[in-house]
Amino acid sequence: VTWLVTVTPVPNGGRHDALCAFQDITEQELIGSFRRDFVANVSHELRSPLTTLVSIIDTLRGAARDDPAARDRFLTAMQHEAQRMARLVRDLLSLSRTEAEERRRPTTPVDVAELARDVTDTLRPQAEAAGVVLELAAPPGIPPIPADADQLTQLLQNLIENAVKYDTLGRRVTVRLCPEQAEGMLRIDVADQGEGIEPQHLPRLTERFYRVDRARSREQGGTGLGLAIVKHIVNRHRGRLAIASERGRGTTVSVFLPTA
Numbered sequence: 001v002t003w004l005v006t007v008t009p010v011p012n013g014g015r016h017d018a019l020c021a022f023q024d025i026t027e028q029e030l031i032g033s034f035r036r037d038f039v040a041n042v043s044h045e046l047r048s049p050l051t052t053l054v055s056i057i058d059t060l061r062g063a064a065r066d067d068p069a070a071r072d073r074f075l076t077a078m079q080h081e082a083q084r085m086a087r088l089v090r091d092l093l094s095l096s097r098t099e100a101e102e103r104r105r106p107t108t109p110v111d112v113a114e115l116a117r118d119v120t121d122t123l124r125p126q127a128e129a130a131g132v133v134l135e136l137a138a139p140p141g142i143p144p145i146p147a148d149a150d151q152l153t154q155l156l157q158n159l160i161e162n163a164v165k166y167d168t169l170g171r172r173v174t175v176r177l178c179p180e181q182a183e184g185m186l187r188i189d190v191a192d193q194g195e196g197i198e199p200q201h202l203p204r205l206t207e208r209f210y211r212v213d214r215a216r217s218r219e220q221g222g223t224g225l226g227l228a229i230v231k232h233i234v235n236r237h238r239g240r241l242a243i244a245s246e247r248g249r250g251t252t253v254s255v256f257l258p259t260a
């Protein structure tokens, strides 16, 4: 707990009295330090591709100037770094939008089964190119639920892209829709048969820029913001997120969304 103590002298005849005010500023302190960490992280994430770009430009102007093969290689590397920055900016915008909208609960009825079919159909070629089978299991007759269709699309995209990226073992990703009548929730599971995640990482996965293996996430084009965005989307829908994982067996991310 952080206290702000203000002492004001109070004249009282010949005596020196003082008024002490105690204010609990723990929350402001936390918000301040959270913001500073976030800005430091964003700066770091942007600085490293920029540093690479600057050094490639130097090389192109110097040593690689008259070597067409090297020039091509360096241009590809530049494109790679620029795309990385573009992905980061895209995810930062998406994060701030979802955060800003969190208070307004969506009300439009959305057919989640149809939406999940569209998303899996769109991502299947990408999954297959990575050698992963992507399947959808949805029982018939799931009623529409109040949701933001664009955000649910993004949520599923983020979860499926992660599952495909990190499923290096089973090569099978399953999206399952399970209505849970008792709780009045629709559960959406995205399950992979990848290497899984050690339990100590699980509580921190939805933090911005938290990655189990930083180098690997970067190499695979990750920004470290995917699950943070998912968490905000789930919060906006007043839902719940659960991640279950076993080392060597795979990971299942479950999203619970209220049906009414």
Ligand code: ADP
Pocket: 162, 163, 166, 167, 192, 194, 195, 196, 197, 205, 210, 211, 212, 213, 217, 218, 221, 222, 223, 224, 225, 226, 227, 228, 251
């Ligand atoms: P990234 O862009 O790095 O994938 P995310 O926020 O989407 O960022 O995920 C955070 C981290 O959680 C990832 O870097 C990865 O270490 C871990 N992770 C997420 N999904 C999975 C998964 N299905 N299997 C194993 N690890 C995962």
